[in-house]
Amino acid sequence: xxxxxxxxxxxxxxxxxxxxxxxxxxxxxxxxxxxxxxxxxxxxxxxxxxxxxxxxxxxxxxxxxxxxxxxxxxxxxxxxxxxxxxxxxxxxxxxxxxxxxxxxxxxxxxxxxxxxxxxxxxxxxxxxxxxxxxxxxxxxxxxxxxxxxxxxxxxxxxxxxxxxxxxxxxxxxxxxxxxxxxxxxxxxxxxxxxxxxxxxxxxxxxxxxxxxxxxxxxxxxxxxxxxxxxxxxxxxxxxxxxxxxxxx
Amino acid sequence: xxxxxxxxxxxxxxxxxxxxxxxxxxxxxxxxxxxxxxxxxxxxxxxxxxxxxxxxxxxxxxxxxxxxxxxxxxxxxxxxxxxxxxxxxxxxxxxxxxxxxxxxxxxxxxxxxxxxxxxxxxxxxxxxxxxxxxxxxxxxxxxxxxxxxxxxxxxxxxxxxxxxxxxxxxxxxxxxxxxxxxxxxxxxxxxxxxxxxxxxxxxxxxxxxxxxxxxxxxxxxxxxxxxxxxxxxxxxxxxxxxxxxxxx
Numbered sequence: 001x002x003x004x005x006x007x008x009x010x011x012x013x014x015x016x017x018x019x020x021x022x023x024x025x026x027x028x029x030x031x032x033x034x035x036x037x038x039x040x041x042x043x044x045x046x047x048x049x050x051x052x053x054x055x056x057x058x059x060x061x062x063x064x065x066x067x068x069x070x071x072x073x074x075x076x077x078x079x080x081x082x083x084x085x086x087x088x089x090x091x092x093x094x095x096x097x098x099x100x101x102x103x104x105x106x107x108x109x110x111x112x113x114x115x116x117x118x119x120x121x122x123x124x125x126x127x128x129x130x131x132x133x134x135x136x137x138x139x140x141x142x143x144x145x146x147x148x149x150x151x152x153x154x155x156x157x158x159x160x161x162x163x164x165x166x167x168x169x170x171x172x173x174x175x176x177x178x179x180x181x182x183x184x185x186x187x188x189x190x191x192x193x194x195x196x197x198x199x200x201x202x203x204x205x206x207x208x209x210x211x212x213x214x215x216x217x218x219x220x221x222x223x224x225x226x227x228x229x230x231x232x233x234x235x236x237x238x239x240x241x242x243x244x245x246x247x248x
Numbered sequence: 249x250x251x252x253x254x255x256x257x258x259x260x261x262x263x264x265x266x267x268x269x270x271x272x273x274x275x276x277x278x279x280x281x282x283x284x285x286x287x288x289x290x291x292x293x294x295x296x297x298x299x300x301x302x303x304x305x306x307x308x309x310x311x312x313x314x315x316x317x318x319x320x321x322x323x324x325x326x327x328x329x330x331x332x333x334x335x336x337x338x339x340x341x342x343x344x345x346x347x348x349x350x351x352x353x354x355x356x357x358x359x360x361x362x363x364x365x366x367x368x369x370x371x372x373x374x375x376x377x378x379x380x381x382x383x384x385x386x387x388x389x390x391x392x393x394x395x396x397x398x399x400x401x402x403x404x405x406x407x408x409x410x411x412x413x414x415x416x417x418x419x420x421x422x423x424x425x426x427x428x429x430x431x432x433x434x435x436x437x438x439x440x441x442x443x444x445x446x447x448x449x450x451x452x453x454x455x456x457x458x459x460x461x462x463x464x465x466x467x468x469x470x471x472x473x474x475x476x477x478x479x480x481x482x483x484x485x486x487x488x489x490x491x492x493x494x495x496x
Contacts, residue, residue, distance in 0.1 A: 011371045056372060080369055089368040121328055123259045123335040124304060128372060 001065045004075055005096045006031075006045075011087035012056040012235065013127045019050045027051075027060075027088055034082035035064055038075070048106045048243035052195070054235030056128065058112070059091065061243040063102040071095075100245070108172065108244035109192060113185040113201045114237045117178075129182075130201075130237035136208030138178035141185075144207045144214035145174045148200060148221060154193055155224040157203070159232075162194035167224070169193060176204060183208070186241070195232055203230035249313045252323055253344045254279075254293075259335035260304040260483065261375045267298045275299075275308075275336055282330035283312055286323070296354045296491035300443070302483030304376065306360070307339065309491040311350040319343075348493070356420065356492035357440060361433040361449045362485045365426075377430075378449075378485035384456030386426035389433075392455045392462035393422045396448060396469060403472040405451070407443035407480075415472070417441060424452060431456070434489070443480055451478035 008031070016024035020032070028045055035043035048061040066075065076093035083089065099105075114129040116122060117136045122129060148171050155167040174187040185201055203220060206212040212220075212230070220228040256279070264272035268280070276293055283291035296309040314323065324341035331337065347353075362377040364370060365384045370377060396419050403415040422435040433449055451468060454460040460468075460478070468476040 009368065009371050011374070058372075077367075084369065087371040087374060089371045091366070091368045118339070119325075120257065120337040120339045121332070123257050123337045124306075124376060126259070126335060 001067050001098075002069050003063055003065050003096050003098050003100060004072065004093050005100060005102070006062045006064065006076075006079070006090050007092040008057060008060045008062055009089045009091050010057050010060070011128075012051060012054045014087065015053065017051050017053045017055065018047050018057075018060070025086075027057075030083060030086045030088055031062065031064070031079070034079045035066065037082040038070075038078045039066055039068065041067060046102045048102045049109055049192075049240055051240055052235050052238075054127075055238045055240065057240040059242050060240050061102050061106070061245075063096065063100060065098075102243070105245050106190075106243045107246055108188055108190055110186065110188040110241040110243075111192070111197045112239045112241045113197060113233065114239065115183040115185070115201075115205070116181055117183050118181045127236050130234050132183075132205055132209075134209040136178075136183050136205065137210065138176050138183050138208065140214070141176040141183070141204045141208040144212075144217045145176055145185075145200070145204055147214065147218045148174055152221060153224045154196060154221070156220050156226060156228045157196050157199035158193040158226065159195035159199070160226060164191075164193050167193060169196075174200070176208075198233040198235065198238060199229050201233035201237070205233065206230040249315050249346075250317050251311055251313050251344050251346050251348060252320065252341050253348060253350070254310045254312065254324075254327070254338050255340040256305060256308045256310055257337045257339050258305050258308070259376075260299060260302045262335065263301065265299050265301045265303065266295050266305075266308070273334075275305075278331060278334045278336055279310065279312070279327070282327045283314065285330040286318075286326045287314055287316065289315060294350045296350045297357055297440075297488055299486075299488055300483050302375075303486045303488065305488040307490050308488050309350050309354070309493075311344065311348060313346075350491070353493050354438075354491045355494055356436055356438055358434065358436040358489040358491075359440070359445045360487045360489045361445060361481065362487065363431040363433070363449075363453070364429055365431050366429045375484050378482050380431075380453055380457075382457040384426075384431050384453065385458065386424050386431050386456065388462070389424040389431070389452045389456040392460075392465045393424055393433075393448070393452055395462065395466045396422055400469060401472045402441055402444060402469070404468050404474060404476045405444050405447035406441040406474065407447070408474060410442035412439075412441050415441060417444075422448070424456075446481040446483065446486060447477050449481040449485070453481065454478040
């Protein structure tokens, strides 16, 4: 049975998140419904990461097995057709070997967090960024963030609902940069804890507005306690940016 | 009576356009209602340009007279407060002399048109760009566009509803460039005809997809006939980008 790797962009606004849930529309369910509309058979779509309600994706990777050999172009176009009018688009589809697994084969996940640093409310970017009114020092945020790179116990930056067995993760890289009124955080790791990026972003904003110093961020990390975390950044500004695989 | 120059960003999606109209919500009416909520008096808000339904603004300039001397910061914050939840934001307010007029003092208007050049439907940019599926040669579009620079009779690129006295205008500059899947058109002139940017964009897309050559665009201009225009680009991708004044 042919397996397809799908690269998926979505606006997370109307969804309870990637994962199928009882309490609302999920991206996964919309994808599975679209596959079902194409094939007539029930489908299981696996994603590289589970995103929260309101979190967006620039390039989520997913895979699905489809019995008939339609070819990648037909699958891509047909899914986009059936996904309408949901704000989900398959950017690319390719046939992959059956040992490819969007979640378990993934060796690196990258997120982006978009802050608009200004006093005026958002209009064009509403729901797609976090407006922070206090002036942020992006260089200070970037410098402080480097203390998080490497292997650490990230209990401070982990939701109490997190189901990961261990709070110990390796943050491969993180950067914060300013372009005009936009302050962009980017980070990558093999895997992330629940709310890790939003927790780190919220804490770095405390640094950016001068309420925390770099040493306060370090102390928060070393506290290994949820109580030491800054305010968690809202889901609006978070984007699943890419998923990397050994073989692709 | 203090006059304020306002720099305004808005998502044109829910509006019939800038100008107050009988048939729906306009940006101008929302602005005037917000001023009225602040002052208790009827207000007239003048804009640098009239935008069509669905057209956005990154920095429309407007002016309004307000009897009480609130100061620019108070005006800016109060208008943003009263504009909620409309997707309109006052980015800046400054007191100006009473001979400043957002429309009549404006010496240069600039627009931007955003094309997303890909097969997949839009999700995050839905309503904020025009998706063109045929591969566009942005360099060819840019080269062909230069024939439009200068003083010309733009009858070809003018809506039949255009109320301008003359179809003769000077296009000061125009450029088309690609950044990944985004193809961005930028242009500036003292003033534009109705649908001029969308008509030019639609015709340049014919060049970009190889259906027209540069000489066909030149012939269309020289025909001075609406019939010679390519398909008019949709309003979704058009942004009023800036307005320039002698004194500011």
